[in-house]
Amino acid sequence: MKTNEAERRSFIKKAAVGGLLSLGLPSIVLSAFAEDKVKKFSLNKGDIILFQGDSITDAGRSRTDTAANNSKALGSGYPFLAAADLLNNFPEKDLKIYNKGVSGNKVYQLAERWNAEALDLKPNVLSILVGVNDYWHMKNGSYSGTIKTYRDDYKALLEKTKEKLPDVKLVIGEPYALLGTAVNKSWFPAFHEYRYVARDLADAFHATFIPYQTIYDKAVESAPASYWTPDGVHPSIAGARLMASAWSEIIKG
């Protein structure tokens, strides 16, 4: 076991100077993070990392394979891609990574399964991305919750979490939407309120806030919105990679 830290740093410097790092570098993410002063943290040996949320997090994960660090259990979205980064970058940390996102979930549905599928796993790091369905399902008439419901439910969920897991590191993702086959201009500005609530709660609970909307807004300078998320909500592979790079970037090296 030798980490070759000096050798690694030397390569980083040479690679940066030589332009070798053009590939794989999340420049969009770095740019968004620089604007937002995103709070980073370190991982500890043995940390349990849990991804929670709706379909964006779910990403087709298996309900039968449930082991930590299992590709089927992690789905094919940003949690799997972030897990691959983390497991690759911290081989010495013995991380255990889970995804328990469920398609269609709003905050109250996270709350209904929170004991079994969040608290009981005793995560050291808990990442939550929820909100787009709280707006979308209200807008299409299938849900009566308002922005106040979203705020109250989310606040209660975080309070319960901190009560049961006082040392957990919280990561709160910004709900985002781009114009797409499922999202038209009538979503805005009302949808933005859900972003602001998530940001306010991240501040109030000292969570790391990942500004996914800012990141996607920068990404559409390079390719149309449909390239990153065809329907405006669910990411393409490229969009999922962008989100995973943001997630990986919140971890101190």
Add this chain to the structure above:
Amino acid sequence: MKTNEAERRSFIKKAAVGGLLSLGLPSIVLSAFAEDKVKKFSLNKGDIILFQGDSITDAGRSRTDTAANNSKALGSGYPFLAAADLLNNFPEKDLKIYNKGVSGNKVYQLAERWNAEALDLKPNVLSILVGVNDYWHMKNGSYSGTIKTYRDDYKALLEKTKEKLPDVKLVIGEPYALLGTAVNKSWFPAFHEYRYVARDLADAFHATFIPYQTIYDKAVESAPASYWTPDGVHPSIAGARLMASAWSEIIKG
């Protein structure tokens, strides 16, 4: 559409100096590539990229979802992870990425399906990783092919490929094996001959050679072989990420 190249370069430099790039940087890969002088190439707009091989490439891909850039069609191994990098890093190139790896395949089995599942797709970039089964199945008595069979079959496959697709960019992956639940010391040194054949053929056909064995040999300095490939052949998520980083690194930014 603006690329913000100057801004991007500036971030790269700042990030390198500030140590921000510690995450996601394939230092193991860079170190292996520096030793091996790996030949890199650029992608063109509209390029079709095809991954071919055995179970390491297959990685549980769907046989029913077959569209380009589809996460199910790409499986959950290094082709999917590399595709995520490429689609994220080259949004302007309109890449079409396929995986047609089939679990258990030896070279002669690639040859049997080569027209339909390689040449007919008219790839601009064709990546092949094959060889471990040519050795493994011979060793366990289920296959009579020798190292000479491997060399002759592989050479014929590449000749046919260059005849039908004279401009294709070939990528040949080094077969690798680490001590694991499926690999013991009796594999060596005979197995090494398969690595050398793949390397010789890559030279002869002016292919880019990815030294996966070198990369894994460096990885075991950071964590036990079982962390990267539990059975010594099939990668963990961390191992797949390592291979994908190597693959992504052969593309000029």
